[in-house]
Amino acid sequence: MVSNNLKTVRTQIELACKEYERAADSVELIAVSKTYDGDHIRPVLAAGQRVFGENRVQESEGKWPQLCAEYPDVELHLIGPLQSNKAAEAVALFDVIHTVDRDKIAKALAKEFKRQGKVCRLFVQVNTGAEEQKAGIAPSEAVAFVEHCRKTHLLEIEGLMCIPPFEENPGPHFALLSRLAQEAGLSNLSMGMSGDFETAIGFGATHIRVGSAIFGARQ
Ligand SMILES: *Cc1c(COP(=O)(O)O)cnc(C)c1O
Secondary structure, three states, X not given: OHHHHHHHHHHHHHHHHHHOOOOHHHOEEEEEOOOOOHHHHHHHXXXXXXXXXXXXXXXXXXXXXXXXXXXXXXXXEEOOOOOHHHXXXXXXXXXXXXXXXXXXXXHHHHHHHHHXXXXXXXXXXXXXXXXXXXXOEOHHHHHHHHHHHHHHHXXXXXXXXXXXXXXXXXXXXXXXXXHHHHHHOOOEEEOOOOOXXXXXXXXXXXXXXXXXXHHOOOO
């Protein structure tokens, strides 16, 4: 069932890449396994998927150390908001963090990289819809913030990430993120979820975050 879903999503990615004249390997699928336990995730691992996304550090600590022991080549992405008091745990467990959005987090991550002798790949989250309740740096501050992360904290930022407002056409948000990334000299774009990843691929997404289309609707 989930392995069929995975196959379907992979086919949809392939077709979208063809339609938008992109190389099939230019889009990384992040399977978002939040709320699902190890028994739900194992079939997706068995089907060959190795890149996964989670939105909570604590939930991830409860399932991924075991799964990573079974599949050492797993690559884990943190796609949910990060509190600075969880930076140590996040750096220890995750390979990539998509939600750097303020100085306090950048500073905490830089400190942990030094302390643990481990570096995570980083994306800066941009609040493209300027939604009050949503995490992310304001679009007007995004380019300067990327520079700040580089200059002040010596962090290497590899791309930008966004979650468009739920009720809006995502296209303009994807276009804005792409423009900001270009301005900041970044080539990676983390954008697109189950409902809009094909559109995101059209706007240049390099990392799509797909949960329910693979694992089924969450409770
Ligand atoms: C849950 C989540 C996703 C996946 O959402 P689906 O609609 O289930 O594909 C993607 N990105 C983030 C940041 C999420 O929290």
